[in-house]
Amino acid sequence: MYKAVEESIRKALRHHIRERYKTDVPVVTERPPRLSMGEVASPVCFELAKRLKKPPRALAQEIANGIKPIPGVARIEVAGGGYLNSFFDRAAFFRGACEQAGAKPMAAPPDAPKVVVEHTSINPNKAAHIGHLRNAVLGDTFARLLRHTGRRVEVQNYIDNTGVQVADVVLGFLHLEPKTPGEIRALAAEPKFDYLCWDLYTRVTQWLAGDPTRLTLRAQVLKDIEEDHGSAAMMAEVVSTAIVRCHLVTLDRLGISFDLLLRESEILRLKFWDTAFALLKQHGAIQLVSSGKNVGCWVMQLPQEAVKPAGAEEAAEEEPSELAEAKIIVRSNGTVTYVGKDIAYHLWKFGLLGRDFHYRPFHTHLDGREAWTTASEPPAESAGTPPSFGRAHEVYNVIDARQAYPQQVVAAGLRALGHAREADRLKHFSYNVVALTPRCAAELGYDIPPEDAKKAHIEVSGRKGQGVKADDLIDRLEASARQEVTERHPELAGTFEGHRTADAISKGALRYFLLRYTRSTVIAFDFEDALSFEGETGPYVQYAVVRVNGILRKGAEKDPAFEQAESANQARLERGEIDVAKYLASPGGDDIWELALLAGSLGGRVDVAVSAQEPAFLARYAFELAQAFNIFYHKHHILSETDAERRTFLLRLTALVRQQLVAALGLLGISAPEKM
RNA sequence: GCGCCCGUAGCUCAGCUGGAUAGAGCGUCUGGCUACGAACCAGAAGGCCGGGAGUUCGAAUCUCUCCGGGCGCGCCA
Secondary structure, eight states, rough: HHHHHHHHHHHHHHHHHHHHHOOOOOOOOOOOGGGOOOOOOOOOHHHHHHTTSSHHHHHHHHHHSSOOOOTTTEEEEEEEEEEEEEEOOHHHHHHHHHHHHSSSSOOTTTTSSSEEEEEEOTTTTTTTBHHHHHHHOOOOOOHHHHHTTOOEEEEEEOOOSHHHHHHHHHIIIIIIIIIOHHHHHHHSSSTTHHHHHHHHHHHHHHHHHHOGGGHHHHHHHHHHTTTHHEEEEEEEHHHHHHHHHHHHHHHTTTTTTSSSSEEEEHHHHHHHHHHHHHHHHHOOOOEEEOSSSSOOEEEEEHEEEEEEEOOOHHHHHHHHTTTTTTTEEEEEOOOBBBHHHHHHHHHHHHTTSSOOOEEEEEEOOOOOSSSEEEEOOOOGGGOHHHHHHOOOSSEEEEGGGGHHHHHHHHHHHHHTEEEHHHHTTTEEEEEEEEEOOOOHHHHHTOOOOOOTTTOOOOOOOOTTTTTTTTTHHHHHHHHHHHHHHHHHHHGGGTTTTHHHHHHHHHHHHHHHHSSSSOOSSEEOOOHHHHHHOOSSSSHHHHHHHHHHHHHHHHHHOOOOOOHHHHHHHHHHTTTTOOHHHHHOOOOTHHHHHHHHHHHHHHHHHHHHHHTOOOHHHHHHHHHHHHHHHHHHHHOOTTOOOOOOOHHHHHHHHHHHHHHHHHHHHHHTTTTOOOOO
């Protein structure tokens, strides 16, 4: 509702200025610092003053006097050196906000341009850790935001089941813990197989470091896996599939789901790379190197300006043979690099490869969504008809900031093949890593060099087996939430509702914790912060909803007459028979108005969060609204309000706040329990 | 060396398409549960927005420069 009024103010100002002063100035608007200055302010007269060589304040006065009434705006005032401050029609805003909150968000038509969001993409060789969760939660939340704004969204999870990391675990099962594929299959069916592989992977890393000649063993295993040959390939299939299932179970605990798990093995087996390779050669996008250190490789020469802004020419002249920005796509032994496979994948994502996978259903998420996976053979008829995957109009890749360079290479590859528009629609949804505070690292028993102990955060090595495992963290959160719930509601201990409540709280705490930081911030993880249920946290927001639940429940329980009279009054309110303006009027109604205004701002905040690709903005909004409600709650007692019409109004406002809080939490992937 | 990100209250972070008195959470101190749930609220203390220069009517925000930190520049992914 806020954005609608704001937009009509902008439009009216633009129109009026054009008519009266025959000039077009960009009309910017902002929230004034205090409510007494209105709801929307525009400093447009400062800019206009420059062009017309007139004092800004006089211009502002002229405009305020001359402009036609704007729908939703009660009046316009001049303030400061020349601000135009608009004051909303508060009652109209409140009615509009209630109406909009009740409306269902539009769903995308089936033929709408598709947005593909790729996220999570964890190497399927060990348990998921906290860093993976940041990726998954960011991607999942962003997908929810996109859907909410009416876009058709497909969520993909890339499974690198033929890479070095899987090869390392296979190496472990071949040489450190010798197992047959059958034995591995049995192990993989046990719980916590991902934990077992976590430890094995660490040992393999040490084992490889102990004797560099063992790297040739790894190279052989990797080749076998890539070529789908021998027992190593079978083991890789068993291990990676089992680990993917572990990951999905972990992610289901946080309400994260996928439409498609796209496996690298199918890119290889269906020869997608061969098609992409031919295209790249045909367009001259890659060259075979005939001399120098990269001899025998196929490389992509990045346009300088794509990577470097300017001023790099001298360096290139000094060493013309260096070709520093050449990226190897095919190794001299003929195998393709990760970036090469990624180019093939992205050609397919945009529907530019002219090929498609086979598909089979793989996993039913807790929310009922079916995740499909790729297959190299057509599945049996009984598998059902897969949805149409790929053919994206726009792609968001949720990938950490360290991989910015390979992402640029993929875009450059598309561009070199003549797909400049698709390259522009390929967005790297970049975020920074999750590190540990030195205290947390010490708590986990890692050796911290003294020079690191002073740092704000330290990155830990997954290869060394360091890091906070996702399931461990969720377990701790659940235990802690269960304890809190049991303390407050002993009757819920051990019940299904008690379990579900603790589940919602722990999920809310963790998802909010990972979402409250903007993407570029390195999260310094600490159990104390992550386990907190107070202050700027998910449970704080959930608690506000629970409070509303309590009020509405108590109101109904109070006495039968109350509910009857109340619902009659609510109907009168809907029909506009109750004058709400006087409850919102300044100055007495200012604090209530502030809450109503914020409650009516959800849509605008979602739009900003989507265009900035910043889910943290919505997390902040949810917190602000919860906080505003808590302040209101302490100031105004609702159920004991003696003026029946005013009570009806306060109850409607409370219900509106609940609708918006539930909606905002839902977009963050968090649910609010009835009690907590 | 080149490129990207960051430096704001004791701590962790918002604010950065320039705009009015720079905000929040945590922590500290002081208050508030016999009225709808205290996972809450009220109040206090706490800031040369890393330093310097520039652009501007106006800079935490834009430009340059320096200082301090993180990351990337692999025939790994």
